[in-house]
Amino acid sequence: MWRLLATLSCLLVLTSARSSLYFPPLSDELVNFVNKQNTTWKAGHNFYNVDLSYVKKLCGAILGGPKLPQSCNGGFPSGAWNFWTKKGLVSGGLYNSHVGCSSYSVANNEKEIMAEIYKNGPVEGAFSVYSDFLLYKSGVYQHVSGEIMGGHAIRILGWGVENGTPYWLVGNSWNTDWGDNGEQSPLRRRPSQGQW
Secondary structure: OHHHHHHHHHHHHHHHHHHOOOOOOOOHHHHHHHHHOOOOEEEOOOOOOOOHHHHHHOOEOOOOOOOOOOOOOOOOHHHHHHHHHHHOOOOOOOOOOOOOOOOOOOOOOHHHHHHHHHHHOOEEEEEEEEHHHHHEEEEOEOOOOOOEEEEEEEEEEEEEEEOOEEEEEEEOOOOOOOOEOOOEEEEOOOOOOOOO
């Protein structure tokens, strides 16, 4: 009986320790862990000779976030859109002509976002960035491990399916060394899972 209890206790400790694995952001350990999961994407190093505090500044799209140098200064994309719809913006038409762009909204569902991209081009989105996303190199990104680093505004350029996994094709603004030449990364999230 005691042996059984001791064995169960050891298994419980090992299980809880395994479920709370922590790997430092940007570390070789996190790269190796992600790649061993055999998920839909591959991890690698994107930020060389850069301090983690600088990388965190790139993830500044959060409500009430601090003003951070070299980032989008905190900010919250939907706050900008709310201002636009309530106060208006210069539309490009002549003064008092009412010619130019007019505001409209896009529903928070996949089919309407796809229709909007097809008809009018990219749409704006934002999502929560986890430390494993900083290591994205190729494939369809899905969160595997790591802590939340902040938020990030992106352009949703299109959609597709890779090896049976549907994705959103997004444009990033970090650098050309990041991900797939810095511009595009397949990202798997439903609008209700992110902030788009």
